[in-house]
Amino acid sequence: MLICPQCEFENPEDHKYCQSCGISLTDKICCQCRENIPIEAKICSFCNAVNHTILWAVIAQKIVIEESEDREKNQITNDIVPEEKKIEIDNLSDFFTKNPDRAIPGLKIQANSETISSRYEAEDEPSPIPYLQTTADSLNKTILQGKVIDKYPLQKSHLATLQKQQMDLFAELSQDLSNSYLSVTQYWNLVGVPTHALPYLILEKYTPTIPKIYDAWQQRDRGVVLLPDRSQWKLMTELWSQQKLPLLQIIWFLDEMAKLWEPLHQISCAQSLLVNDNLRIDEDQSFCFQQLYMDSIDNPPNLKDLVTAWQLCFAESNLDCIDNLNQLLDRVISGEIIEVEQLRLELHNLGLGEDEIESFDIHSNYHSVNIPQPESNNIEPHNDLENTKEQSFFDEADNDMIYSSEFEEQATAMIPMELRCINNASCTDIGSQRDHNEDFFGMRTVIEETENNTDSSLNVNGLYLVCDGMGGHAAGEVASAMAVESLQKYFKTQWQGDLPDRETIEQGILLTNETLYQTNIDNSRSGSGRMGTTLVMALLHNTRMAIAHVGDSRIYRITRKQGLEQLTLDHEVGQREINRGVEPDIAYGRPDAYQLTQALGPRENNYVRPDIQFMEITEDCLLLLCSDGLCDNYLLEENWQQYLKPLISSDTNLQEGLFDLVNFANEYNGHDNITAILVRVKLKPDF
Structure with a gap:
């Protein structure tokens, strides 16, 4: 079988084009000049760029x-x-x-x-x-x-x-x-x-x-x-040698390594942390391994070996002014500190000082290699339910590594994070079975960048909106467009600095609902003829985020540690019954399970109760806002690792990745319009 490099579909050996997405299986595009060259070519015949897989x-x-x-x-x-x-x-x-x-x-x-x-x-x-x-x-x-x-x-x-x-x-x-x-x-x-x-x-x-x-x-x-092949990646000691790094940044690197000590020790690969040439830096200046090394059976490494390796890194990098850090490492070598979690606690306290310690569970960064991850919310897949979505509204009245030492409950300090960069991509598609598109999206990202000889920083405000319209006679696409335009206009005047508070966000949503509802009244629309729309919205200010939604459009967060997380719960009959304590199988066995309980436009403000949440972004992530045409039938739950997880990396093309996901959704679902916004947030320690 031939694996398509774009969609990973398995094609017969003799096929020249992918049966799924149609790209060539005999040619590829040069990474430099973008000309077509044979798939097996090592060197581009047009520009001599290296193009083979090393x-x-x-x-x-x-x-x-x-x-x-x-x-x-x-x-x-x-x-x-x-x-x-x-x-x-x-x-x-x-x-x-x-x-x-x-x-x-x-x-x-x-x-x-x-x-x-x-x-x-x-x-x-x-x-x-x-x-x-x-x-x-x-x-x-x-x-x-x-x-x-x-x-x-x-x-x-x-x-x-x-x-x-x-x-x-x-x-x-x-x-x-x-x-x-x-x-x-x-x-x-x-x-x-x-x-x-x-x-x-x-x-x-x-x-x-x-x-x-x-x-x-x-x-x-x-x-x-x-x-x-990571052999060409910069060595961690090279980074330390070339830049005058603050003590806090050195401590951050050491803590990143210490996090992995227990998982690696558990499977006899702790030696990987002791080989200087094995410690590399990726495109985001994050710590990575080139490969794993097996431990000696007779003499496995211990914590003293780890801190001795750190001291050798210091010497190789010509680091100075780290007396306090060396004193801490000497306490490990002398046997005063024997547990890795105690070492991490001391590292954090040394980096931030006693007056700056914030509450932070040291074990929240661990994911056990032998404890299953908790299951996500049991939300049943959707089908083609656009008509029931419209009708229902008028029928309704309303990871971790376990330790047993004395430090298990101890709190320590977390190094604060700041934005390194932010990227976004958007896509909307009519779908394979619709004759018009009732989805509408909107994005606005304002970036203020400050830079000097030694540092750079970003100040970002981002507003991201996806609406899925409904209603007869093309009213759905009017409702979704009106909602996006109304909210963009509102926040342009009401949001100037930090994140708006809950009342401000709710007021903007209710004003939008009032606009749509009054339009329905003015046009003498009633019952299922009234136009309406779902809403999912994210407001981002640096590393803080507010999300709000009405209806069944969703927002997901994708991280390397936690995987795919659904941050919203659909406003529909089945989910409402689960919230009341009904078993999921019974709740979604109802014939009206997927009917909406909330939307913008069909009813007055008394019946609109948007869910609003505030959260902090603490690690690199993707934010995905989408209409239900993308997430129906467990598409994301079953395919996120293939289509979304790779996009967390800065060296991937976010827009192309989103196109690939939407094309796949057209094959997997295709019964509805598909709209999505992807936001990639990359962080760095705030030193």
Whole structure:
């Protein structure tokens, strides 16, 4: 199967265009000059830009343990007994070119009716491939690592195929660590997953700090793991050396690493935090790993090793004026501090000072690797309910890591965050089954930027609106447009500085309802002939946000830690019954379950009760405002990881990503108009 790079649809091997979105499966667009070039081209023939997919390979080859050594250890850690004691390969080029007959079936690719013996090849430019490391890891293996090229990036990976075949097994892996981590490795090797691939799969929720695995397979005595190539990313020590960073920013980096100590220690990968060349900085200057390193079974690292590694980073970066910090780290080395949460507490107190400590649960930043995330609200999917939506209105009368130490309940200080950047995108589509579009949206973002030699800051006010109109004789599209224009005009005069208060927001919504209602009266509209509209609205001032809604249009928040969160609850009969204590299955078993209980326009202000919430943005996120044509039938709940989660990263195109989501929604739903606004908020510590 060929995986479409745009919509990830699986196409037959001989197809030249994606059956789902129609893009070419034989050509691609050059990343630099935007000309069409062959999909397998490494270098653009027009501008000579590099265009191939470069990966970082980590190949583990078993070292044979002599019979005189610990036989039990050999049994626990042995993946597949090698045929020879001699290590046969010296570099990546040898591995990907020698003995092609030993390649596993999943890596054979059909192209132009010819069998390609190897999908991946070692990159021979611009520098030689690194040779075997001289040290062995905890599984008695030597590690070969370096860059490789995926010659057929459209081909489904062996790991993806295996995950689809063993879906239940992989789901269990991420939830159950009740058995010893090393005791289950032989079982995973038998299904084709190398031992050193398991940590990436278990800790996938920590992406992108921990790289997401690209492919993996077991090939006799060798386990192969392919990762995104981060070898060119800036080292953390480089950043520390090149910029004069304030103490608080250094403490923030240390705390980011300390957060991961327990999850990594739990699966024997804490060594990853101790290798200076492994600590990288991404495009948002956030801490990331290049890869994971396995701990030694006999001598796993402890907290003293972690702070010793930090001190080596200080020395390499020529950091000075950190006497207080070094004194704190010396307390760990001396044994005075033995718990990582106590270390984090002391770091925060050192950074902010006793007078500035705010209440903050230190454990709120953790997500356990063996505790399931709480389920989201049980809200049933919608169908094509536009008519019942209109009629109903007139029939109604109205994550965490667990510790047991004494510091578990201790509060500490949180480093305040500020805006790094903000981007937005919008899209509206008539849908595949409608003859006109009754949705309407509006956006207004005002950005004031202040910059000097050493710093820059943003002051942002953003107003985002989505309305889904309803009513006969094209009245729905009139109502939604009127609502957006009325609210934009209102807030242009009523909102000048900080976020408006609850009363101001509610007054703007009620004035809009009054305008629509009076228009209905003036035009002698009654019953289901009255025009109306839903409303979902977000007001953003820097890292503070207010949201309001009337009806069943929704707002979602997407973060790497919490995933997809629905921030609004639909104003409809089924949800109203759930709020009254009725079981969800019974509430949404009613024939009128999806009928609206609130909307703007059909009724006077006494019957309009907008829900208004205020919240703080504390991490990078996406905000999605949408009409129900996008979110019906669990579309977002089941597909957000594919279409939305990647867009949190600054190096993705927000507008193109939204287009892809709306195109998919037309195939998945398509029964209604589809409208969405995406806002990407990126934060940085306020040092």
